[in-house]
Amino acid sequence: MRTLLAVTEPFIKTEVTRLSADAAAGSSVTLAVESSDGFSESAYVVIGREGSELAELQQITEVVGGPSQVTVGTLKFNHQKGEPVTLYRFNQRKFYGSTSADGSYLELTSDGSPKDIQVDDPQGTVFEYTGSTATYFKATYYNSATGDETAIGDSEAALADETKRYASLWAIRKHAGLAGNPLYSDFRMEMKRKQAENEINSAIVSRYTLPLSEVPPLLSYICELMTAGYIDYEEFGKDSEGVKWLGEARALLKAIQIGRQLLLGADGAELGRQTDTGVLAGYPDDEDTDEAHFSMSDRF
Template sequence: MASKLRIDSFHEINIVERGELSSDYVAEATAILLRSTQGFVAGQTIYVGALAREGVEKAVVESVADETTINLTEALKLPHARYDAVTAVLGDQIHVYRAVNVQDAVPDDGSFSVLATRAIDPDQQSTYFADSAGSSGYWYRFTYFDPTTMAETPLTALDAVRGQDFPHYASLGDIRQAAGLQNAFNLADRTVELWRGIAETEINSALAGAYTVPFNPAPAIVKSLTLELAAALLLVDAYGNGAYGARLKDARAKVTAYGDKTAVVTDENGQSLSTSNSVTGYPDANAPRSFYIGQRF
């Protein structure tokens, strides 16, 4: 069972300096002009362009020529417009650390060892890594790393995450689309991931009495419930209960309906996946009653 790990491509702990171009950059030039070069130094890795967007390029500072000019070790391949962002980072790679789970708690720092090194995906909000042997039997930590200077962010700067024994019910991209936020580039994947986890937990809790949870694989209706609930939670978090409270209430009502078996979760062949034979509702309000409130036996 593999665990797919998501790491922010540009977390604040890895950002060293921010600037912007003071004039248009012509491709193949080896110098860029900034409004100010303060905070930039030789040897730094920089990204020119909007982070996590198409067209951003990585470069290395060869020298800081003056208060507004930076020389690059290699020219950029694409043109860039005036006011484009220029961002210096501590490292352009990510170290993935892993430790064995012992007591269902985050292991001591000394228990973690480097599992893999992954280059940052600069045009994506998140950089992904799949541990082919991953499961809930492991915990993971991530650091940002510069292989040239060996500089590295602290091991404990980011929260440890535990591996998963089941795939998520919906992708982050699908949740963004369901919420109409696919172009919200300032919305971090970690925020979407947070509400996805909360939605999955709510769904598992509501359906646990009638089904084996977590679902693996998740049937289509569970994926749909996750998209609706996670999107509603995300929108309420971003814009308030007043604007999207009704949507959240509706999503939770649908989850409740499947939890009390008013509606039934089925597989791709239409077969019920319920593991419970309990009666959850009275089927016919007009039929003769076998028992009445207040009767004693």
């Protein structure tokens, strides 16, 4: 799996104003702003401080002046007077892959492209490529309302970060039934994935050498189950599907711990094992040839 991080560049941001009154979450919300100059219908705005968990990207449905007001189709969170409202030229990023830096780039739609710009993540928009063909990657800006897109040629080719993540955010989102739900951000999902990976590693570290040389499909399935379980349990409590998913994931981890289930690589061979698994260390052993350094009469 390869992880791409597309930083949001300043050139897509134009007008900036601030809320002149508190705004409550809901549908078709009218925002009172200090100035609506430069704002237009169908454009996109970020409400809140970019990079904070409560920042959100929404589309404008109406703009009026005197007093200045901007109406958005949906407001997910409550916002307070004084928070910034920033106009964005684009609302999504498209991701492309190629076998060479100067080759032909194809959009990675099967991995979730295009993606909404993650204004709640200070790092930018995270995209995960689970295929094996592409080596070089590019990201463009896209406006889903107008169809405008920046040129692929203007994007710099980059080698994605090779990470040993156990499951992709896209696979977890689909397993949890959140593939079409933008209200649960990738930022929150990443926190749950880290929690699942930590629990997995703590369970298998006594048997396998970490980091693993590769991520077998069984471990990816366990991570999907566990992360989706955390999310579902957090949202719906003890009667949710998440309880079942967590139980299934932990049962598989237990089977790995006791050796009933093995982690196999792509070649069918077991991944690297801890050499002292299940062996008690003591003195003397069969490698000690010197005389004993203590006797039964010694007192300590």
